[in-house]
Amino acid sequence: MKFLHTRLKVRDLERAVAFYTTHLGCKESRRTVSGRGTQIAFLELPGVGAFLELSYLPWDPDFRLDEDIMHLAFEVTGMEATVERLRAAGVKITEEPERSKSGTWMAFIEDPDGYEIELLEHFT
Secondary structure: OOOOEEEEEEOOHHHHHHHHHHHHOOEEEEEEEOOOOOEEEEEEOOOOOOEEEEEEOOOOOOOOOOOOOOEEEEEOOOHHHHHHHHHHOOOEEEEEEEEOOOOOEEEEEEOOOOOEEEEEEOOO
């Protein structure tokens, strides 16, 4: 068995693709439209060989996103510089970088649709 992708419903496909490719190092792989009209962009996630499926449903552009239902996590190098770069680009920082007892840096940001994204920097 192999994990392939996870799907996120988005309100604006172009905005979501731009966010993930510009700020998180994803690469757009392909686009398609489903039989029922869902517009889909597949983004290759950096370093894992799996994809993020961004889906825009034209009949439900203003969906409600329940808080804290899920999040994505990305490993970064240089947490403080990464967070400052994202802040300067207008990305919403929801939790500032904090070092855990194990020494790992952790911060949280939000994508344009309100999905929570955890940033982690591990030290060995």
